[in-house]
Amino acid sequence: MKDVALWTISKVVLNHSHPCYPDQAEMLKQHRELSMFVRCTIETHEEAEIRPSKTYQSFVAAAGSHSKLGFIEKDVRNYIIREVRNISEEDDAKEFGKSRAAFDYFGDVVSFDTMYNTNRYNLVLGSFVGVNHHGQSTLLG
Template sequence: MTFNTLEDAAKFYKDYSKATGFSTRVQSTNKKGNEIKNQLITCSRERKWKSKISPTEKTNPSVGLNYPARIYIHILKDIGIWIISKIVLHHSHPCCPNQAEMLKQHRELSMFVRHTIENNEEADIRPSKTYQSFVAAAGGHRELNFIEKNVRNYITREVRNVLELDDAKEFGKYLLRMKEKNQNIFFELELKKDQSIKLAFWADARSRAACEYFGDVISFDTTYNTNR
């Protein structure tokens, strides 16, 4: 079996793992310079581990197992395509195809779910309420291919991040409008590459006049002791 890219080969194994009832992870990648030569993808439970708890202190002793399911992928340089050179299908643990969607790798939020989360967040509906609405609509937790944590993560990483970027732009527009109303207002706004605020300073006409009259400035360090 051949693939045009390494990503296509990895996706093939990921789709297979979802249909079979397990998840995958990249265990090792060999490179020559900046180019990948081959890659080993295994079952995500494949590892040998040793418990930090002494066996004599354990109430239910257990041992680590080695899960051999894996594929080896490498590139044929002459023709520039990827092939699976070796595959091991055996697992030393039971696979559950019916519950594969609940494995972390296979959890997905559809466009409809994302749009609903965004609308509910804008309406100040709590994430727990949003998730419960999905549960009720689907007919139970088992009918969903995501959990409440995925809803919260999406809000934190995507929705609120976008809102913060919009806030920076709107703040800049607000300062410009204030400048148009009163030319004595001074401000300086500097954004980072991701359009978030790096530096912001402003002083209205009254503050500038007071500073010129009294000649004193009080500065507050709002970041003091926050990283300790």
């Protein structure tokens, strides 16, 4: 009834299009949770550059099966993205602010870039480049 903004139920179908398993309700998103131990382990593995899939598999191995964990692999990945990496982004922003303040005060820059690596030896190339207050560039190492 549009004029009074009410709905009238005219038909109810009680059968589902999929089976319901009440014993698996704990895996619904609102019931999944990462314990403090799991969070600390994820953070430690992230610092050691262990892939999230390997981290999750270590929890599965310790628990004995996927069904014995109170979370899924996507929860591990979400925690890393939302909690662990955001902290480092905030730290990067703070460091950038310190660098800008140092540049304003001293007027020179030192840059260290390790984004390039060689194909032959797969070694990281790091070059220190300094720019003094006269605008002259110097290769420092």
